[in-house]
Amino acid sequence: MAGKVGVLQEAALQRKERLKILREKHSKEASEGEEPEEKRFAAEEPVKFTEIKLRSYTPQDEQLKDCQLPKIEPVLVEDKVEEQLQASKPMPIIEEVDLTNLAPRKPDWDLKRDVAKKLDKMEKRTQRAIAELIRERLKGKQDDLVAAIAMTNQNEADSD
Known part of the structure; x- marks a missing residue:
């Protein structure tokens, strides 16, 4: 058991030394004005732009006119409301009531x-x-x- 504890303590000390070296390296790069490695890799990737969609704006530039969306005609609200009203009307389920089915049965x-x-x-x-x-x-x-x-x-x- 004592041997395992010694091995674990040595591994912990080695990790602390590596972290200390990395912190020093990082602080030197920041003080020298160099970009850290993560920022350098991010700068190398191409920048992606989102496509422009012009809905209510009419551009004057010819290149931007291709990005303009076609005008949409509004839907008549009255038609949609009428359809919903027709769909919500309850249909009669049973016209005639069979009294034999409604009469209670004898308990036995x-x-x-x-x-x-x-x-x-x-x-x-x-x-x-x-x-x-x-x-x-x-x-x-x-x-x-x-x-x-x-x-x-x-x-x-x-x-x-």
Whole structure:
């Protein structure tokens, strides 16, 4: 660890010496009246001029007349305002109102929808069970055949 600190201190001292030499060099150039290096390089680059655009000035010089922009005709404000007014008018969305869509549903409509398939299965099983019970009674009592048929007809009427 001590070796690393010594190396870092040496590097810091070397940087300080280089900076000191650069400052002295810079101050000598400034005192002698020479331009610093950055300014010399900047002076060597070509100067770029922006293009002249004459909008409301009519030049007298022939060379500057090429820079004059053509005159623009103003747009009629009334036409633009009329277009915006036409665009902002609300279009009628629905002419007729369907009352069935607006009426609230019963609170249990989703339960009935979800249970409908299960009720269909249960209805089929119930019919099978009733038919099996009737067969058992018919085997047991041949005499009450008419009563058993009447009972099934009454059960079917009650289930509907």
